Amino acid sequence: MNTSMPFLQQPRSLERCVTGRPTRDGAGVRLTRVLTSDLQQRLDPFLMLDQFGSDDPKDYGAGFPSHPHRGFETVTYMIAGRMRHKDSTGGEGLLQNGGVQWMTAGRGVIHSEMPEQEEGRMEGFQLWLNLPGKDKMCAASYKDIQSADIPEIRPVEGVLVRLIAGRVLNTSGAVDRPAQSHPTQVLYLDVHFERETFLDIPLPNGHNAFVYIYRGQARVGDSGTQVVDLHQMGILSNDGDGLRLHAESVSRVLVIAGQHLN
Known part of the structure; x- marks a missing residue:
């Protein structure tokens, strides 16, 4: 276990845990909607978080044919698999293991996300990030970030x-x-615990923040008694100078935070 001295003075506590809802989207892709519309105000500026993950091509093979977005950003993080992005601005790229696709819909874009595999595991996340009112009519843009970058x-x-x-x-x-230029000041981390240890992560006071456990489990807060289980989202209180995570075994945790837009 990590025995180094922690540096947070007041770690945030766990406000509540949320278990995602199974659903289908696109042309029938099976996924879990973790951040749903009823949480948008509490977790402003974040609008949605979906997790997809299956070894069965019938769950993902139909993909997400052309569909429109406007007024926000989509951030797709691929853990495993290959997916081809094409959009109405001429943007195109291959999203693959460990890579990220960051798309700003702005005043409007039509895009598709289609699997480039017929077997094997497809796993990842899509986060929707709101734009401030002054930016909702900006030009659409798209960026591929490969895992090595x-x-x-x-x-x-x-x-x-x-x-x-x-x-x-x-x-x-x-x-x-x-x-x-981007007042949401979004923080998006993928934390891999390789054994039992803890990690302190500073967070700006007042920023809305949550964690999502996609391997193992983790404890949150100073006491170490507040557990977030596998496939749960833990919403953090807004008081405190950061997040203290304690994993007792191999675990993987998304840490996401941002300044609310009201």
């Missing part, structure tokens, strides 16, 4: 952190945008 750090022994977006522990993520 996502910064990784080892802040303590036995922990690997992949920094998808934002800045934490003196390191910038693959997407790190100035607060003046």
Whole structure:
């Protein structure tokens, strides 16, 4: 276990746990909707979080044919599999193991996300991030981030952190945008615990934040008694200077936070 001294003075507590709802989207892709519409106000600026994961091609093979978005951003993080993105701006890219697709819909875009595999595991997440009112009619854009371009750090022994977006522990993520132009100041981390240990992650006071456990389980907070189980989202209180995660075994945790837009 990690015996280094923690640096958080007041770790955030766990407000509640949420279990996702099974559903289908696109042309019948089986997925779990974790952040649903009833949580949008509490977790502003985040609008939706879906998890997809299956070894059965019948669950994902039909993909997501052309469909429109407007006024927000979609962030797709692929854990395993291959998916081809095409959109009405001419953007195209292959999303594959460990990579991220970041699309700003702005004033409107039509895109498709179609599997480029007929067997094997397809697993990942799609997060919807709201845009402030002044930016909702901006030009649509698309960016592919390959796995090798996502910064990784080892802040303590036995922990690997992949920094998808934002800045934490003196390191910038693959997407790190100035607060003046992107006031949501989104933080998106994929934390891999390789053994029993804990990790402190500073978070700005008042930013809405949650964790999602997609391997193992983790404990949240100073007491270490607040457990978030596998396939649960733990919504964090807004008081405190950061998140303390304690894993007792191999676990993987998404950590997501952002400044609310009201």
